[in-house]
Amino acid sequence: MDSPTSGAAETSTTRIVARSSMMDSFWSCGLSGLRIDKENLKRKISMPQYLRVAIREAIRARDLSYAGYGDVNVGGRVEPPEAPMVVFVNSKSGGRHGPELKHRLQQLMSEEQVLDLSSVKPHEFVEYGLGCLEKLAALGDTCAKEMREKLRIVVAGGDGTVGWILGCLAELNKQGREPIPPTGIIPLGTGNDLSRSFGWGGSFPFAWKSAVKRSLHRAMTGPICHLDSWHVLISMPGEEDIEPPYSLKPAEHCALDPVGYMKLYWSSYGLLQGLAVEEQQPEKVTCYEGVFYNYFSIGMDAQVAYGFHHLRNEKPYLAQGPISNKLIYSGYSCTQGWFCTPCVSGPNLRGLKNILKIYTKESKGSDWKHIPIPSSVRAIVALNLHNYGSGRHPWGNLRPDYLEKRGFVEAHFDDGLLEIFGLKHGWHASFVMGEFISAKHIAQAAAVRLEVRGGEWKKSYMQMDGEPWKQPLNKQFSTFVEIKRVPFQSMMIDGSS
Incomplete structure (x- = not known):
């Protein structure tokens, strides 16, 4: 043996600890946890339509002038969702579960909030999607402002996909565009070590339709932690x-x-x-x-x-x-x-x-x-x-x-x-x-x-x-x-x- 390791049970800490493969499997299969109501979840994470459309058109045109698409919500006429969310899906990751997962996610939130990486790159979302929200907020749109502050990202892919998106989000720090949206993971890759390290499981779950709901709920409520790069x-x-x-x-x-x-x-x-x-x-x-x-x-x-x-x-x-x-x-x-x-x-x-x-x-x-x-x-x-x-x-x-x-x-x-x-x-x-x-x-x-x-x-x-x-x-x-x-x-x- 190259070095001694501790044999005694570790004491609990506030840090995330790596789960065993067996526990990963049970957790990711959705065999534990509360039942998530689909409509209630959708209401909490779906963006207002006028903002979804503005973000989509800004990304498509690569032009922030689409931030004026529709009426600006000055005065708080539209309430922001409790936990606005955007999901990136890599349809090429792991066992090619991406297309099925994309369709399921679109059922659980608005279609515009599910971005396929084959058509929308993360740097385009950072520059034009988040830029659209920031421009509307600067124009006095209180809903856009609160959404930008509360936004969370979920990545359905492997470690490489997660790292790609984290790298693009890091550009926000260089540009002074804070806060940085925190990131959750739905593991689609082969190794999924980033996913394992932060408690998201090591593989795409067997009972994946119900597990996806639980993943979105955890992404909505989970505490924030930090990762060195x-x-x-x-x-x-x-x-x-x-x-x-x-x-x-x-x-x-x-x-x-x-x-x-x-x-x-x-x-x-x-x-x-x-x-x-x-x-x-x-x-x-x-x-x-x-x-x-x-x-x-x-x-x-x-x-x-x-x-x-x-x-x-x-x-x-x-x-x-x-x-x-x-x-x-x-x-x-x-x-x-x-x-x-x-x-x-x-x-x-x-x-x-x-x-x-x-x-x-x-x-x-x-x-x-x-x-x-x-x-x-x-x-x-x-x-x-x-x-x-x-x-x-x-x-x-x-x-x-x-x-x-x-x-x-x-x-x-x-x-x-x-x-x-x-x-x-x-x-x-x-x-x-x-x-x-x-x-x-x-x-x-x-x-x-x-x-x-x-x-x-x-x-x-x-x-x-x-x-x-x-x-x-x-x-x-x-x-x-x-x-x-x-x-x-x-x-x-x-x-x-």
Whole structure:
């Protein structure tokens, strides 16, 4: 066992704790909780017609002049709903339940409040839908003003979809357009670790028609909590041809300093001694940036995920649901050398220690520290949530004496820290995912810097929140990754209450 975990029962806290898979299943199947009256629910969450139409037309035309559509409600002639709500549905997530769910949601609220992500993108809603309410409020519409303040968002999709929408909502903070609508989740993805962490369940429920009503009721009444998000900046030499996932965008400005990294590396070994380190820099540098909420990883786990995603895209008929996805994923991992490294590939090159250096900051204002990588580790994960890999807990519930000995603190998703752990190989990962042991603990960090250089390696694999990509490596120049916490915390609805 890599590290001791607590065997005693945990005391109750005000924080959300990860539920077991069994409890997830019972909760999401709707076997507990009060009976929700359909008409009463619809009355509480449906927007007035004139506002629904104004929002819809503003989004369609991409023009805020539609904020004057109909009469402005000056003087409070129209009462706002108790809990106005907008639902985003990703019809491509998980087992393709989206179309049926969309129809059911439209029965439970107005049609205009259910947005299909294939036709309405979240940034369009933020700019024009919320902008419409804000403009009407500025014109004196008290109903629009109160709705904008009370609005809640529900996302029917997987972790990637939820992260996409959280990222768009975060733009409101940058623009000074507060409050930020809190977000609830109806899980449609394969892993649904964000959903699990906030008490929304780990899978699309069997008794889904009644469960959807309960989900909307919980989204209406659930308390608000916070979620850390993490900014990733990648700097690579030259103009490498890569296919970045949706979560990564070209960066206009790259603030990484390769020479500073070299000085950091040598000083960590006490070899700098006040001398300047001269490091030749590439003529051209390409940068990408993005945000993750769940995890960032590099190594074999990302390689397996990359192959699985391409297989699913080439043969979509295989993706019939979360269970079939997990079976295919497990089978595919056996073909990638994750469980048994092919001899021809050179086993000595498989350890990340050969290509990767890690530096961390333990807290804001602290110094960077070089963290040695165990030679056996073939995948490294920086984890933000309680859950990873469909509800597993690789960090474990560690005993207080072990936490003190290692200088760790209890892990939470709003503590400003990432838990960094390693996976050695497929067999080790299987025992970790089965929760027989915890993963290889490496560090807890408020910021992380990675330096990757190819040598015999031509490429590596990375992923953010389940979106993998193939990262080309250069033998002469390093690729740098910097991870820092975003100052703004996302607003989430606690679905466990």
